[in-house]
Amino acid sequence: MRKIIYFFIIVAVVVMAAAIYFTYDPAKPGNIFPRCFFLTFTGYKCPGCGSQRAIHSLLHGDFLQAFRFNAALVVALPILVVFAISEWKRNSWPRFYEIVNNKWIGITILFAVVFWWIIRNVFNF
Amino acid sequence: MNENTQYWINQGGIQTGPHTIEQLKEIGVTGEAYVWCAGMDDWKPITTIAELTDLLPKANESHEGISDATPALEQETQTHSVAIPPIPEQPLEPQPQYSQQTPPAVPNEQCPPTNLVWAILSTILCCIPLGIVAIIYSVKVSQKYQQGDIEGAKHYSEVSAWWCIGTIIGGIVLSPFVSLIQMAMMG
Numbered sequence: 001m002r003k004i005i006y007f008f009i010i011v012a013v014v015v016m017a018a019a020i021y022f023t024y025d026p027a028k029p030g031n032i033f034p035r036c037f038f039l040t041f042t043g044y045k046c047p048g049c050g051s052q053r054a055i056h057s058l059l060h061g062d063f064l065q066a067f068r069f070n071a072a073l074v075v076a077l078p079i080l081v082v083f084a085i086s087e088w089k090r091n092s093w094p095r096f097y098e099i100v101n102n103k104w105i106g107i108t109i110l111f112a113v114v115f116w117w118i119i120r121n122v123f124n125f
Numbered sequence: 126m127n128e129n130t131q132y133w134i135n136q137g138g139i140q141t142g143p144h145t146i147e148q149l150k151e152i153g154v155t156g157e158a159y160v161w162c163a164g165m166d167d168w169k170p171i172t173t174i175a176e177l178t179d180l181l182p183k184a185n186e187s188h189e190g191i192s193d194a195t196p197a198l199e200q201e202t203q204t205h206s207v208a209i210p211p212i213p214e215q216p217l218e219p220q221p222q223y224s225q226q227t228p229p230a231v232p233n234e235q236c237p238p239t240n241l242v243w244a245i246l247s248t249i250l251c252c253i254p255l256g257i258v259a260i261i262y263s264v265k266v267s268q269k270y271q272q273g274d275i276e277g278a279k280h281y282s283e284v285s286a287w288w289c290i291g292t293i294i295g296g297i298v299l300s301p302f303v304s305l306i307q308m309a310m311m312g
Contacts, residue, residue: 034300035307037252047257048249073249083242090235101239103271106264109241113248113257 022059026052027069047072047117068125072116079109132177135159135168149180156181163273236270237282239263243289251296259288 026033038046050070057066058074067074086093086100132149133142136158143162144152159168160177171177241263248256262285269277 034304037296037299037303038254039252040303040306046252046254048252051250070249076245076249080242080245087238087242098236101236101241101267103264103267106239106241106260106267109245110257110260110264113245113260117254117257 018055018059021052021055025056027056044121045117047113047120049120071125072113130162130176133161134171135161146176146180149177154180161273165273234275237266237275237279238286239266240282240285240289243293244285247289247292247296251292252299253292253295255288255295256292259285259292262288 024031024033033052036046036049038044039049048070051073054066054069054073057063057069063074083100086097090097129145131143131145133140134144134149134152134154135141136155141152154171154177156170156172158171160171160174161168171181240259244256244259244263246256247259248254262281265281266278266285269275269281
């Protein structure tokens with residue numbers, strides 16, 4: 001019962017956020033969206049910079065533009081879906097869960113994120 | 126390893142555990158069983174574990190014919206292999222098979238949540254690079270679990286969850302301030 005309530009709260013929040021990000025464009029100047037905290041204070045991009053614009057583009061079906069705004073987000077989405085499925089089907093496919101949640105996959109993701117963070121600041125994309 | 130050590134045992138392809146030595150005594154083990162406990166890299170034949178060899182059927186009971194035929198010297202040097210099947214050249218033959226079926230350090234208890242999905246989401250969406258710390262602790266969960274350290278895995282699972290929550294709340298709380306600063310700079 002509690003799980004169902006949580007599920008609907010999450011779905012409601014995601015739908016509302018999607019509606020907002022679909023309607024308003026974070027790429028336009030003078031928009032309502034907050035700028036990245038890390039970028040504002042340090043001048044360096046964080047791994048998530050551009051995610052709001054990328055989500056807006058994704059919701060409009062423009063994958064290429066989304067990839068330009070934040071490549072990590074577009075790459076991460078299918079990976080996150082695989083993780084979610086492994087969690088959801090854990091009891092039916094325990095072997096799949098084991099493979100997906102192997103520590104080497106986690107280490108790879110960790111290094112990929114750090115690498116992404118560095119190169120996007122070096123080459124400014 | 127002491128008398129409170131918990132052992133997982135695989136006899137004839139059936140894996141059970143954890144058991145203490147006392148419980149293993151009650152279950153009754155054969156020399157063909159494979160054993161794993163926390164700290165081991167892989168399953169080992171029970172005959173190679175000094176603590177457990179006492180549980181095995183005695184040599185002169187199960188292998189009377191052989192011990193008559195072999196000289197006393199050989200019996201002394203081979204006390205470990207007493208209960209191994211009659212062809213001594215291939216005592217370890219089934220081991221690779223067991224290793225494939227049951228990878229080491231997969232005890233019966235399920236791995237606690239690694240929270241990796243939330244860690245990645247908080248890194249990509251929350252404007253605070255602290256999500257990376259959550260990813261590090263997520264990796265530690267699966268690392269500890271693969272080592273067979275359930276308690277450690279549970280601990281790191283909680284730590285990574287708190288880093289995720291902290292990053293998400295931090296992102297939500299700090300965003301309005303950034304907007305205020307932006308407005309102040311523009312106005």
